[in-house]
Amino acid sequence: KILILDFGSQVTQLIARRVREAAVYCEIHPNDVSEDFIRAFNPRGIILSGSHASTYEDHQLRAPQVVFELGVPVLGICYGMQTMAVQLGGTVEWSDHREFGYAEVRAHGHTRLFDGIEDFSTAEGHGMLKVWMSHGDKVTTLPPGFKLMASTPSCPIAGMADEVRRCYAVQFHPEVTHTLQGQAMLTRFVREICACQGDWIMGDYIAEAVARIREQVGDEEVILGLSGGVDSSVAAALIHRAIGDQLTCVFVDHGLLRLNEGRMVMEMFAGRLHAKVVHVEAAEQFMGHLKGVTDPEQKRKIIGREFVEVFKAEAAKLKAADAGAKGAKWLAQGTIYPDVVESGGTKTKKATIKSHHNVGGLPEQLGLKLLEPLRELFKDEVRALGVALGLPHDMVYRHPFPGPGLGVRILGEVKPEFAALLQRADHIFIEELRKTVDEATGKTWYDLTSQAFTVFLPVKSVGVMGDGRTYDYVVALRAVQTSDFMTADWAELPYSLLKRVSSRIINEVRGINRVTYDVSSKPPATIEWE
């Protein structure tokens, strides 16, 4: 296994991710762990991360000296390179001025780390690498025993290697995808230089995560708010695998979920996984509070607030019902790595959680400890984990669904009858997207879009059906393609698909007589209508 020592870089998790992609197990620990810890960890190799290192004090961060005494390969990245240089007798010029960006790095001579890895070669036959570089601080003298491994015009020592000691360091970031050969370099380091097997699979991750959860939780009880979304579902399945009936899932149905959501969640978790799930039917309560409210932000606030109320009430009930009067000690959340925001600026980095999933502040209010087993995973890893845990593909590869649900997809006042119409119309849209395969790619239109849904417009228009005149509501279909949800393009769905959806909605959902398609990009529109 590989030990990653974290100096607080924003992208340390990406190093772990690349190592896992090379099928090698790794763990991230703070840069100041004890020497005993490192010896006991018994790593096959050590990677020193970058750092946000923006103040002079940060430049004092060092790796425990034992890192260089164990005789295992060490790879320093960015700040990791600088501290390696300082600790092994080289010199570094610190600077508060930093530049980030694309760079072309020349590889010098043959080193095990770069041998045969290059993006192109120059007319003179130098191997060149296209990388993502951050420089400012730079190594100015190589430590004794090291040779130059890489350089750029503005950073003459952009890489160094001591092949006898098997110490390597690069100024650029191999863990980011902008460094095209980054994965190849990290795979080379862990698989060949550290001689790790490359037999680590998601199944092992499950075993390790299960062991960690058991150790953390002991015999205490855990509650988790299950939403039907990917993250909370995977967290629930993983924690259930670890502690079985010590986990209680609370599924709050606020009446603004997708059609059959409640049934699906119960079938999956209570039925197939045999997990304890409390299904709270709270539609009336939510609808009651939303009555007469038309402002979108107000609606969001009410839904968020009521969610917390319902969840707290359920937690209290569970506590009261527990004969041993132990009650839950833990609140589990499906927080994933992108949700973890680092505050930075201090020696030991602190992570704060986005107040999302409608439960911000809940753990404190309930006096519960937080259990977040997905904290170090990226979305696609969470999905792979979900599949490995036996969750159905369709559940794990679902489009995102906002916490306030249909509450922000029914424009203006939310009424139960509007929600009922919208659920059925949206169900038809999604069903057709899942059924329709694009011939060029072989993928369904559901998989070709990032998010697709139906919006209820509380306006009536005239139509004709059979011999009669109708005066009914309008819905808008929305389908977007995006990689980060910050910008998005409307999807060019085939006309034949739109035609089928429109005709089915108008024929099958009495009360809707007109279907429109939203052709607005974000920006200036947003993905949701409210």
Ligand code: XMP
């Ligand atoms: P917009 O509409 O801002 O949406 O372009 C970007 C992404 O965020 C989702 N979204 C929400 N998710 N609570 C959530 O949990 C919310 O209040 C909320 N509003 C928007 C939206 O579905 C899209 O994926």
